[in-house]
Amino acid sequence: MLMQFDLLHIGSLVALAHVLGVIAACHAILYTRTSQGAIAWAVSLVAMPYFTVVPYLFLGRSKFRGYADARRLENESLRTLSHPRQWDTLDSSGGHPTTELGHRVIRSLTRLGGMPFLPGNRVRTLVNGEATFAAILEAIEAAQKYVIVQFFIVRADALGEMLKDALLAKAAEGVRIYFLYDSIGSFDLPHAYTSALRAGGVDVHPFATNRKFVNRFQVNFRNHRKIVVVDGECAFVGGHNVGVEYLGGHPPLSPWRDTHIEVRGPAVASIQFVFVEDWYWATQQLPEFDAPAFGTASTADPASEGMHCIVIPSGPADRQETCSLFFVEAINAAHERIWITTPYLVPDEAVFAALRLAAMRGVDVRILIPSRRDHIVVFEASKLYAYDAVRAGVRIFRYRPGFLHQKVVLIDSVAAAVGSANLDNRSFRLNFEITVLTVDRGFAAEVEVMLMRDFQEAFEINRDEFRKAPAWRKVAMHVARLFSPVL
Missing domain, CATH: 3.30.870.10 (Endonuclease Chain A)
Incomplete structure (x- = not known):
């Protein structure tokens, strides 16, 4: 009798798992963004609900449509009202990039990214972590007005402490510091780390899909960008996050091979504007920058010699992929x-x-x-x-x-x-x-x-x-x- 009772419970659980799998599969078919993703989720949810229903809660469940619409409208409004001035005066349909890549490629890239090619830049490669963070920390040390910091992963290890100390030192001098980190990528960042930054005058916020609370059941739509901007004069973009493994401090994967770049010139304003969009989404406030609002890059001569750069931000709320x-x-x-x-x-x-x-x-x-x-x-x-x-x-x-x-x-x-x-x-x-x-x-x-x-x-x-x-x-x-x- 007891065995029959147990089998009945097991059968009920199996049936429930399959019912939930079918329901989740229907949800995936209706709301997954691509047909490939919908097929992958639907087949796995129906065939293996015991293994896939819970992962679907984390990876597949989302209010994506409402989120994407809200983020897109906010970005478009912000770009209309607050974009860098040189975007209005520079015709990116001709010039050096067109000669090298062709008019159609330039036109598609500028329309795709929503930003123009800007001349007059200097770009240098920073190979591996030591060169990258030495350059970033040196630039922060020289900051006079403000520092922008945005990373997907921030760890409270030796490198994270070096960055924190550098930011606190500049904040004590009256430099404004804006620090944005991804709430999922930096899920193990101790509260004491961010509290110390806030206590020292650093404006710190996590980036989350839902602004009201950090949704631990939604690990998609993360902010994977790595951006540092100092005084609107130099910017750093690339693959490094903040952690000793990016310096080769994680033996199973070391030596770590990565590349960052340092950008100086008008393109810094474009990089900074990408951060402004993310910051505004996270805080509903615009960061306060001294005039010119987008740094000295906005005063550069468009006809000056130098490298032509275009900044291409991308994300799940874009009208195109x-x-x-x-x-x-x-x-x-x-x-x-x-x-x-x-x-x-x-x-x-x-x-x-x-x-x-x-x-x-x-x-x-x-x-x-x-x-x-x-x-x-x-x-x-x-x-x-x-x-x-x-x-x-x-x-x-x-x-x-x-x-x-x-x-x-x-x-x-x-x-x-x-x-x-x-x-x-x-x-x-x-x-x-x-x-x-x-x-x-x-x-x-x-x-x-x-x-x-x-x-x-x-x-x-x-x-x-x-x-x-x-x-x-x-x-x-x-x-x-x-x-x-x-x-």
């Missing part, structure tokens, strides 16, 4: 080569098709990815994409020394992009990202030299990585790829 379309356009713009470095190779179909077509028309297509893993599901899925890419003529390299985290794109010998966006669906559709594209042969040559050193530290894979894998590993790759829409 900005990040994915940027990669497609960059790949299609290449005539000789397109080199991409990314820690995660999980492209959507549009980007993957653009890569294969570029290889077929004779473009030197190379992608540099890690040989070490930090996320096992993403790593297994990327193996299958790498195999399919190699079969189409794309050259895939794995970086040997340590974990590769940089996000860099080199287009022919004329343009290079550095930012926070990975070659995966999470960056394409689920995260807020920022990319700076520089059209300048000198800078492109500098990036080429940097990437050549990386390729020399890598090995090229062939079809054997997949063919010679054991059967269980091949199954794992295919199962992992089912989750590619949310990886």
Whole structure:
């Protein structure tokens, strides 16, 4: 009798799991943004509800439509009222970028990012964590008016303490400090850390999808941007977060390979404006900057010599899938080569098709990815994409020394992009990202030299990585790829 009672309870739980799975699958079909994602969730929820219903609460459940509409309207209103003045006076339809990339590419990129190409900039690469944070801390130390800091991950370790001490020291001098961190990326940041900053006069806020409270059941739509701006004169953008692992302090993944850039010139105003949008969403207040509101970059002479840059912010509230379309356009713009470095190779179909077509028309297509893993599901899925890419003529390299985290794109010998966006669906559709594209042969040559050193530290894979894998590993790759829409 007792056994029958237990079996009845077990049967009821199994039936309940399947009912919940079907309900969740219907929700996924109605509200998931892409057909691929809807299929992946619906099949897994119906077939394996015991394993997927709970993850769906965290990864798939959202009030996305209302959130996207609210964020989009707010951004459009802010851009109409508060955008940098030089956006109104500069015609980005001609000039040097058009000569190098073509009128149609320039037009599509400016419309895609909602910002113009700006001349008169200086950009330098910062290779790895020591160079990056030395430059950032030096710039903060020289700050006179204000400092903007925004990171996806902030840790209260040795590097985090160095940053905190530097900000507190400048706040004590009367410099205004604005500090924005992602509430999920920095979920383990101690309250004592942010409290110490606030007590020292730093304006600190978490970025959350829902402004009223941090929704722990919504881990999508995170702010993955890394931005530092000092006095409107210099800006830092790239792949580094704040943690000792970005200095190579995490032995399983060290030495850590990453790239940041330092930007000086009119493009700083564009980078700063991206932060203003995020800050306004998080706080419903505009940060207070001295006139000119967007720093000395707004007074630069548009006709002055220097690098031409466009800042391309992207996020889940965009009218178009900005990040994915940027990669497609960059790949299609290449005539000789397109080199991409990314820690995660999980492209959507549009980007993957653009890569294969570029290889077929004779473009030197190379992608540099890690040989070490930090996320096992993403790593297994990327193996299958790498195999399919190699079969189409794309050259895939794995970086040997340590974990590769940089996000860099080199287009022919004329343009290079550095930012926070990975070659995966999470960056394409689920995260807020920022990319700076520089059209300048000198800078492109500098990036080429940097990437050549990386390729020399890598090995090229062939079809054997997949063919010679054991059967269980091949199954794992295919199962992992089912989750590619949310990886």
